[in-house]
Amino acid sequence: MHQHDDPVRRHWTRTAEGTAGPWEALTAEPAGVTHREVDAGGAPALWVEPAAAGGGPLMCYIHGGGFVSGSVWTHRKLVGHLATAIGARALLVSYPYAPGQVHPAQLDRVTRAYTWLIGEGADPGRLVLAGDSCGAWLALSLAVRARDRGLPLPAAMLLISPWVDLTQRGASYRTNAATDPFFHKETVDALAANFLGPAGADDPAVDLLQADLTGLPPMLIQVGGDEGLLDDGRALHAMAGAGAHLEVYPGQLHTFQMAAGTTDAADRAVGDFAGWLRTHATVSMS
Numbered sequence: 001m002h003q004h005d006d007p008v009r010r011h012w013t014r015t016a017e018g019t020a021g022p023w024e025a026l027t028a029e030p031a032g033v034t035h036r037e038v039d040a041g042g043a044p045a046l047w048v049e050p051a052a053a054g055g056g057p058l059m060c061y062i063h064g065g066g067f068v069s070g071s072v073w074t075h076r077k078l079v080g081h082l083a084t085a086i087g088a089r090a091l092l093v094s095y096p097y098a099p100g101q102v103h104p105a106q107l108d109r110v111t112r113a114y115t116w117l118i119g120e121g122a123d124p125g126r127l128v129l130a131g132d133s134c135g136a137w138l139a140l141s142l143a144v145r146a147r148d149r150g151l152p153l154p155a156a157m158l159l160i161s162p163w164v165d166l167t168q169r170g171a172s173y174r175t176n177a178a179t180d181p182f183f184h185k186e187t188v189d190a191l192a193a194n195f196l197g198p199a200g201a202d203d204p205a206v207d208l209l210q211a212d213l214t215g216l217p218p219m220l221i222q223v224g225g226d227e228g229l230l231d232d233g234r235a236l237h238a239m240a241g242a243g244a245h246l247e248v249y250p251g252q253l254h255t256f257q258m259a260a261g262t263t264d265a266a267d268r269a270v271g272d273f274a275g276w277l278r279t280h281a282t283v284s285m286s
């Protein structure tokens with residue numbers, strides 16, 4: 001039996017100490033998955049294609065990294081596990097880092113990729129929009145923008161450790177300060193300021209806890225019980241209403257799913273995603 005979160009906890013502890021190795025080392029290589037780079041309407045992206053993927057769902061995934069790190073390569077293995085679990089092809093999308101480019105450059109980039117995907121014939125009824133951490137902010141912001149612009153909406157969403165409150169109001173920054181080695185309020189405040197530039201964090205276009213989420217697709221929210229951003233997931237769940245399902249994994253840290261294929265907790269979360277998609281969403285699985 002694996003230790004439930006040791007690799008993830010070691011990673012975030014080393015990140016806090018400035019000695020972390022690459023994220024992708026946390027994730028086991030999924031079997032039978034190939035990768036293909038593509039220009040998705042001006043957005044560099046990576047097709048992640050399990051051998052077993054057929055005519056089932058299609059996933060559009062936006063990676064996390066605080067808007068300052070992460071890439072299609074750090075997340076390709078995680079996305080491979082998620083795509084394999086649901087029998088999907090996945091388009092893993094990248095965007096520019098802050099502070100070289102600030103909001104809304106990142107949202108504009110992923111919007112181009114999403115529009116390109118729809119233009120290439122992707123069936124919105126089979127489409128799952130997903131992301132982790134700041135990638136979840138981008139995914140949710142993209143869904144709101146798509147609704148407001150009359151673009152087809154995805155059939156379902158997966159939000160992993162979503163960072164949706166860029167003002168860091170959640171009490172879990174305080175209550176989980178002893179268990180989360182990296183995501184302290186001061187750290188996340190700095191990441192938010194770096195990303196926002198002159199924009200205000202309390203602008204409703206930025207603060208998703210003030211946004212109108214009416215009409216968005218069903219969403220699965222997965223959070224670690226020990227992470228500082230726990231209350232982001234709870235608050236989003238409360239706002240999103242009946243269409244949202246929240247899963248809190250006790251003892252787990254931010255984006256613990258990155259240890260897919262290595263820890264039981266990460267593998268369980270991947271399996272829970274597939275189960276939720278079969279039973280609570282309208283996405284065709286075949």
